Amino acid sequence: MTTVTADPAPAPAPAGRRPKQPSRLRRSWDKHWYAWAMVIPVVVVLAVLIFYPLVRGIYLSFTNLTEANQAAEICTRSITGSEVCKPNPNRWEFVGLDNYVRVLSGEVGEFWQWTAVTLIWTVACVVFHYGLGLGLAVMLNRPMWGRTLYRILLVLPWAVPAFVSAFAWKFIFNERFGLANSLLTAVGIDPVDWFGDWRTSLLTAIVTNIWLGVPFMMVALLGGMQTIPAELYEAAEIDGATPWQRFKNITLPGLRPVSMTVILLGTIWTFNMFPIIFLVTEGQPAGESEILVTGAYRAAFEGIRNYSLSSTYGVLILSILLVFSVFYRRMLRKQGEVW
Amino acid sequence: MTQIAGTGTLPAAAVPRGARHSRPRDSRSSRSPAKSILLHGTLIVASLIAIGPIVWVLLSSLKPGYAIQSSDLTLVKDPTLANYRYVLGETSFLRWFGNSVVVAAFTMAVGIFFSATTGYALSRFNFPGRRPLMMVFLVTQMFPVAILIVPIYTIMANLGLINTLPSLIIANLTIAVPFCAWMLKGYFDSIPTSLDEAASIDGCGPFATFWRVVLPLARPAIAVTAFYSFLTAWGEVAYASAFIQEDRKFTLAYGLQQFVPQFNPQWEYLTAAAVLVTVPAGIVFFFAQRHLVSGLTAGGTKG
Numbered sequence: 001m002t003t004v005t006a007d008p009a010p011a012p013a014p015a016g017r018r019p020k021q022p023s024r025l026r027r028s029w030d031k032h033w034y035a036w037a038m039v040i041p042v043v044v045v046l047a048v049l050i051f052y053p054l055v056r057g058i059y060l061s062f063t064n065l066t067e068a069n070q071a072a073e074i075c076t077r078s079i080t081g082s083e084v085c086k087p088n089p090n091r092w093e094f095v096g097l098d099n100y101v102r103v104l105s106g107e108v109g110e111f112w113q114w115t116a117v118t119l120i121w122t123v124a125c126v127v128f129h130y131g132l133g134l135g136l137a138v139m140l141n142r143p144m145w146g147r148t149l150y151r152i153l154l155v156l157p158w159a160v161p162a163f164v165s166a167f168a169w170k171f172i173f174n175e176r177f178g179l180a181n182s183l184l185t186a187v188g189i190d191p192v193d194w195f196g197d198w199r200t201s202l203l204t205a206i207v208t209n210i211w212l213g214v215p216f217m218m219v220a221l222l223g224g225m226q227t228i229p230a231e232l233y234e235a236a237e238i239d240g241a242t243p244w245q246r247f248k249n250i251t252l253p254g255l256r257p258v259s260m261t262v263i264l265l266g267t268i269w270t271f272n273m274f275p276i277i278f279l280v281t282e283g284q285p286a287g288e289s290e291i292l293v294t295g296a297y298r299a300a301f302e303g304i305r306n307y308s309l310s311s312t313y314g315v316l317i318l319s320i321l322l323v324f325s326v327f328y329r330r331m332l333r334k335q336g337e338v339w
Numbered sequence: 340m341t342q343i344a345g346t347g348t349l350p351a352a353a354v355p356r357g358a359r360h361s362r363p364r365d366s367r368s369s370r371s372p373a374k375s376i377l378l379h380g381t382l383i384v385a386s387l388i389a390i391g392p393i394v395w396v397l398l399s400s401l402k403p404g405y406a407i408q409s410s411d412l413t414l415v416k417d418p419t420l421a422n423y424r425y426v427l428g429e430t431s432f433l434r435w436f437g438n439s440v441v442v443a444a445f446t447m448a449v450g451i452f453f454s455a456t457t458g459y460a461l462s463r464f465n466f467p468g469r470r471p472l473m474m475v476f477l478v479t480q481m482f483p484v485a486i487l488i489v490p491i492y493t494i495m496a497n498l499g500l501i502n503t504l505p506s507l508i509i510a511n512l513t514i515a516v517p518f519c520a521w522m523l524k525g526y527f528d529s530i531p532t533s534l535d536e537a538a539s540i541d542g543c544g545p546f547a548t549f550w551r552v553v554l555p556l557a558r559p560a561i562a563v564t565a566f567y568s569f570l571t572a573w574g575e576v577a578y579a580s581a582f583i584q585e586d587r588k589f590t591l592a593y594g595l596q597q598f599v600p601q602f603n604p605q606w607e608y609l610t611a612a613a614v615l616v617t618v619p620a621g622i623v624f625f626f627a628q629r630h631l632v633s634g635l636t637a638g639g640t641k642g
Contacts, residue, residue: 028467031466032464032466032467034460034464034544034545034546035460035463035466035469036460036466036468038456038457038459038460039456039460039461039468039472041453041456042453042454042456042457042516042520043472045453045509045512045513045516046475046479046513046516046517049487049491049509049510049513050479050482050487050513052490052494053489053490053491053494054482054487054490056490056493057487057489057490060489132385136382136385139382140382142378144375144379146379150382150385150386151628151632153386153390154382154385154386154389155624155628155631156389156390156393156621156624157389157393158570158624159617159620160393160617160620161570161573161574161592161616161617162574163574163576163592163595164574164613164616164617165392167396167609167613168392168393168396168613171395171396171399171606171609171610172392172395174606176408177407177408179395211388211389211392215389219631222632223633226632226633264477265480265518268480268481269480272481272482272483274483274484274577275574275576292483293483293484296483307489310488310489311489313483314482314483314487318481318482318483321481322478322481325477325481
């Protein structure tokens with residue numbers, strides 16, 4: 001091994017041990033090279049496959065690139081078999097803010113309606129994920145018979161790939177032979193044409209996603225609960241606190257760090273959750289139940305692939321999420337949480 | 340939701356009696372029968388909802404096609420394995436299955452390695468660039484696939500990787516690694532640094548400390564990473580549909596869409612295929628589930 005001192009904690013460097021001070025960069029390299037060595041593969045891959053595409057995507061959103069006009073030259077085969085190439089007169093070009101104007105004015109797609117649906121979808125899913133996850137975690141966090149079995153069963157939906165869950169629930173909500181309508185008929189309610197109205201259509205997707213997402217929240221919160229010191233509960237019990245008071249004044253504050261992280265991640269993931277809407281509602285009826293990501297996908301990729309349009313939507317979606325996380329962090333900081 | 344199906348009904352009875360358990364509320368004795376029933380009742384209903392759809396698909400997959408398409412509510416009708424026989428024998432299912440296994444296994448192995456090294460560096464070394472990298476990991480979660488897919492396609496084409504499985508492995512890694520590294524960083528934070536110091540006194544360099552001391556202690560978090568990256572790769576559809584052009588190189592997630600044509604979905608084969616797809620994920624889950632709670636804990640608490 002080298003002479004580098006392991007520096008597990010960010011402790012001050014052992015100054016004065018070296019006879020002469022090398023340059024700052026050199027020292028920084030000596031001190032941190034193994035840390036950089038450990039992260040460099042990930043950084044390179046992310047730079048190539050996330051950041052380059054991001055920059056390129058932002059650039060494309062100011063052009064009119066589509067599948068049809070991407071070629072720099074148009075080549076035609078002449079009778080003799082040789083190829084003649086001419087510059088493409090309709091080649092894609094820089095168009096400034098045109099794409100944004102077209103999207104935001106509703107000329108292509110239904111940006112504002114999709115945004116509204118996305119908000120309903122995200123809020124509903126995250127509220128239920130968190131609420132149900134918290135409720136189940138509280139119940140599972142107490143000693144009782146069959147706890148492990150309950151935990152395994154309740155986490156099971158997590159192990160089902162999202163596209164399989166989507167198929168399963170689409171099957172259950174089938175108008176003609178689905179389980180949901182069979183159950184409704186069995187208790188004497190008329191079967192519902194789930195995908196005939198955007199509200200019920202969205203409801204099916206939300207139910208699917210809640211089913212899919214509760215286990216993650218439950219497990220994360222359960223883990224968080226187990227880090228809360230038991231003495232706090234004992235002290236509260238001695239002081240005569242009611243279960244509700246203990247929950248409100250010990251469990252919830254104790255879970256704050258976990259909650260903040262999982263709510264932020266959950267919001268971002270749900271906002272961008274592609275397969276559920278795409279496969280369960282397929283935007284029925286008539287695209288009214290699309291969220292932004294699926295709507296953008298259909299607007300940009302059905303028919304002639306419109307790369308610039310998809311990039312425009314992507315930039316808009318990313319901007320919404322960035323604004324949200326900035327406000328979210330600011331709100332947390334105002335409440336005294338340094339995150 | 341009854342979040343507070345009460346524990347200490349009699350505060351007086353909750354006075355510490357000798358050695359206390361580490362569990363916050365050891366109140367088995369003080370829970371009244373009514374509350375027990377409520378607690379177990381709620382959990383049983385929740386468990387039924389959790390496994391209901393899976394069981395329903397499993398039962399349906401054993402029915403012949405005409406029984407699936409009937410609106411009668413029957414659990415079992417003319418059970419048959421014909422659907423499975425068709426899916427396994429008459430389609431490319433096994434080939435796609437193999438492709439998926441290769442993609443998922445490599446994503447998992449490479450993902451664990453990179454997430455672990457990155458997470459360790461983030462946790463232990465205060466190097467320049469550490470905080471920005473943490474932020475970058477969070478921000479990558481916000482990128483919609485729609486914006487990335489075209490430029491990534493171009494890159495893959497330039498690298499000659501289009502229509503190969505490695506392209507999928509690399510794309511899946513970009514999804515899985517940021518979250519896993521973040522989670523592992525949190526777990527490594529919970530392992531005392533005094534262990535590292537002891538190892539370094541014993542002559543271990545930073546890499547040896549990581550391999551021999553810290554990594555073995557982080558087994559729960561590694562299990563969660565394995566589970567998460569496997570599932571990410573196993574269920575990924577968007578990149579698979581964009582990068583793979585040949586039928587024999589499809590992964591399951593994409594190949595399965597062939598059973599769902601717009602107008603005449605073949606539900607009987609779809610249900611059987613869905614069950615077969617879920618089995619490997621279930622096996623990975625079975626090995627990981629013991630560690631899920633403890634593995635995810637620290638990752639969640641340390642943002």
